[in-house]
Amino acid sequence: MALRDILKEILAAAEADLKSATFKDLEQLKIKYLGRKSALSLALRQIKDLPDDERGPLGRLGNEIKQKISAMLEQFAAGQDHIVDDLDFTIPGIEPLMGHLHPITQTIGDLIDFFAGLGFSVAEGPEVETEEYNFDLLNIPPDHPARDMWDTFWVSRGKDSAHSTLLRTHTSPVQLRYMRESKPPIRIIAPGRTFRYEAEDATHSSVFYQLEGLMVDKGITLGHLKAVIDAMVKHILGDDVKTRLRPSYFPFTEPSFEVDVWFEGRWLELMGCGMVNPKVLENGGIDSSVYTGFAFGMGIERIIMAKYKITDIRNFYGTNFDFLKQF
Numbered sequence: 100m101a102l103r104d105i106l107k108e109i110l111a112a113a114e115a116d117l118k119s120a121t122f123k124d125l126e127q128l129k130i131k132y133l134g135r136k137s138a139l140s141l142a143l144r145q146i147k148d149l150p151d152d153e154r155g156p157l158g159r160l161g162n163e164i165k166q167k168i169s170a171m172l173e174q175f176a177a178g179q180d181h182i183v184d185d186l187d188f189t190i191p192g193i194e195p196l197m198g199h200l201h202p203i204t205q206t207i208g209d210l211i212d213f214f215a216g217l218g219f220s221v222a223e224g225p226e227v228e229t230e231e232y233n234f235d236l237l238n239i240p241p242d243h244p245a246r247d248m249w250d251t252f253w254v255s256r257g258k259d260s261a262h263s264t265l266l267r268t269h270t271s272p273v274q275l276r277y278m279r280e281s282k283p284p285i286r287i288i289a290p291g292r293t294f295r296y297e298a299e300d301a302t303h304s305s306v307f308y309q310l311e312g313l314m315v316d317k318g319i320t321l322g323h324l325k326a327v328i329d330a331m332v333k334h335i336l337g338d339d340v341k342t343r344l345r346p347s348y349f350p351f352t353e354p355s356f357e358v359d360v361w362f363e364g365r366w367l368e369l370m371g372c373g374m375v376n377p378k379v380l381e382n383g384g385i386d387s388s389v390y391t392g393f394a395f396g397m398g399i400e401r402i403i404m405a406k407y408k409i410t411d412i413r414n415f416y417g418t419n420f421d422f423l424k425q426f
């Protein structure tokens with residue numbers, strides 16, 4: 100049979116097939132008429148071997164037919180009633196997995212609310228901090244052994260500490276950033292991510308969250324610090340937890356303490372705190388002969404772990420839904 104007749108027959112067959120087709124047949128028809136092994140494709144491939152005077156007209160005819168069949172199939176697919184025929188709207192759907200805020204985010208939100216009630220607002224600082232703010236202004240000079248308390252991820256070395264950057268090892272630099280741009284009375288909390296070069300295990304993570312607190316005014320004493328910390332811990336862990344201050348050392352507070360909580364039958368170390376070192380107040384542009392203040396820095400994961408008896412900190416940073424769904 101001549102190629103021209105073959106092409107015409109293919110078109111006629113496609114028209115006939117489509118008349119009796121249902122939506123389900125669509126994919127099969129596409130393959131049958133437009134697929135690589137379809138009669139149409141075979142015929143089109145033969146055209147290029149024809150003598151010059153036949154190739155042009157037959158090529159045109161072949162392409163016309165191909166376009167016509169494509170258009171027919173498209174039109175057919177667009178016939179919505181066929182789709183509706185095949186859908187049962189009464190079948191129950193799959194319930195979507197609904198997300199919610201991460202436990203760390205929930206806890207930060209809860210603490211922001213709690214501290215708002217005590218007149219504290221929220222302050223922020225950069226996660227990539229300068230050496231000056233992370234260390235120097237907090238009374239930790241380059242040669243001071245206290246630098247060894249923090250294993251640091253350095254980012255860049257500049258000509259001096261104001262131009263060298265690192266991933267902040269704690270939220271304490273926010274104290275200085277805030278003091279330098281405001282005047283007492285100061286009441287802020289600074290929740291955020293902090294970074295230390297740690298060997299990671301069940302209780303150590305290189306990335307973790309802290310909540311910094313800073314209060315500066317005339318006549319602020321250790322009594323204020325105790326009261327605020329006690330109220331915060333009770334808010335989270337319940338009214339019957341006891342807190343104690345244990346003497347410690349931080350270069351930026353004097354005196355300095357660790358806060359332990361008596362929880363589930365043992366003392367648990369929860370955070371560092373103290374009265375703001377007068378040098379730090381001065382670095383923040385505050386007259387230390389007039390003002391005093393307290394500061395604390397709490398590990399956020401730690402308090403959640405205590406509350407819910409979580410034994411592995413790595414749960415917070417993974418996608419274990421069995422863990423996350425419980426919050």
Ligand code: PHE
Nearest residue numbers: 269271371372373394395396
């Ligand atoms: N920045 C300290 C730390 O990360 C905690 C701290 C904050 C201690 C404020 C005293 C005052 O270990």
